[in-house]
Each structure stands twice: as structure tokens, then as C-alpha cells.
Amino acid sequence: MGKYGDWLIMLIAGSIIIYWLYRVFYRWLHEPPGVNSKLLLSEAEDVNDEDDNVRYLEANGYDVTHGKYRVPITIDLDGEELYSRLFIDMIAERDGKHYVVKTARDRMPIDWTGSGVRDRLLVYALLFPECEGVLFVDQRERIIKTITFHFSDTNQ
Structure with missing residues (x-):
């Protein structure tokens, strides 16, 4: 040259x-915060194929990819450290979309009002913003509810 x-x-x-x-x-x-949260799920428990909720989800076309996961939380309250954790029952996938799964509990019934759903399930949608939504599974009642949260700038 x-x-x-x-x-x-x-x-x-x-x-x-x-x-x-x-x-x-x-x-x-x-990129939104939490996009790399799949790395956190490497510490999730294995999927229990004997679980009725797992079988019910799989029978309805979902693939359960991760089992129970505990998210440790440290809270600073006026200089005092408090500790808690948040439990995710499962992560499921369908048609390339991921969902956080919460299962029905007898001791913690959900109030199916806007504020009840917000108070119980919004935290999971915020924790994993890359997920499509939250699945609420009650295999005894044969119910799978898909919950998605949409934020608007108008007050309603």
C-alpha cells in the first residue's frame, strides 16, 4: 500500500x-437497573418437579426455570440495621417471556383490589423489571392470574 x-x-x-x-x-x-439480576438467580434452589404448583404451571404451558429464591434485605432505620428477606417462589417462562411466580398461601390470602394487589405483588415487578409480570398461582383453585403493572403520569 x-x-x-x-x-x-x-x-x-x-x-x-x-x-x-x-x-x-x-x-x-x-440499561434499567436489575437487568443483571439473573446472576442473582444462580443461587436459587433447584426446581422441585414434585411440587403441585410446578406441575400445574407446566401443564398450562409454562417452563419453570428457577425454584425458590430468598432476596436478603438490609434496612437502615435511624442508624440501626434491620434485616429481612423477600421470598420468590419461582421464575417461569412462556413464549420467551419471564414471570415472577407467587403461590397462594392459606395464611396470607390476597385482597383482589387494586391496593391489595399493589401491596402484595408490586415489589416483585419492581425487583425484576425485565420480567413480563407476576404470576399468582393457586393450584387448588386451578387459577393462574397474570399481573402486570403499568405506570402512568396521571392521577386516577
Whole structure:
């Protein structure tokens, strides 16, 4: 190549590398928090194939990908540390969409009003924003409810 050919190739290669670095940084900067939360789920328990809820979900076309998972929470209350945890019963997938699964509990019935659903299930949708929604499974009643939360800027 001539005197300018080497510089042209270096300029093109450098431009491609700079553009690639810009795209990686831009994607990292604008991705929603929690996108890498699937890494957290590597610590989830194995799926119990004998569980009635798992069998009911699978019979209805869902693939249960992760079992029970505990999310530890540290709370600072006026300088005093409190500890708690949040339990996720399962993560299921259907048609390439992921769902956080909560199962019905006799001792914790859900109030099927807007505020009742919000108080019990919104935290799971916020914890995993990449999930499509929350599935509430009551295999004894043969119910699978799909809950999605949509945020608007108007007061209703």
C-alpha cells in the first residue's frame, strides 16, 4: 500500500473500535437497573418437579426455570440495621417471556383490589423489571392470574 493506505486502514479500524466502545458504554448507561439480576438467580434452589404448583404451571404451558429464591434485605432505620428477606417462589417462562411466580398461601390470602394487589405483588415487578409480570398461582383453585403493572403520569 502507498503512503496513505496504511493510515486509512488505521483510521477505519480506530473508528470502528471507538464506535464499538461508545455503543457498549451507551448500552451500559441506559440499561434499567436489575437487568443483571439473573446472576442473582444462580443461587436459587433447584426446581422441585414434585411440587403441585410446578406441575400445574407446566401443564398450562409454562417452563419453570428457577425454584425458590430468598432476596436478603438490609434496612437502615435511624442508624440501626434491620434485616429481612423477600421470598420468590419461582421464575417461569412462556413464549420467551419471564414471570415472577407467587403461590397462594392459606395464611396470607390476597385482597383482589387494586391496593391489595399493589401491596402484595408490586415489589416483585419492581425487583425484576425485565420480567413480563407476576404470576399468582393457586393450584387448588386451578387459577393462574397474570399481573402486570403499568405506570402512568396521571392521577386516577
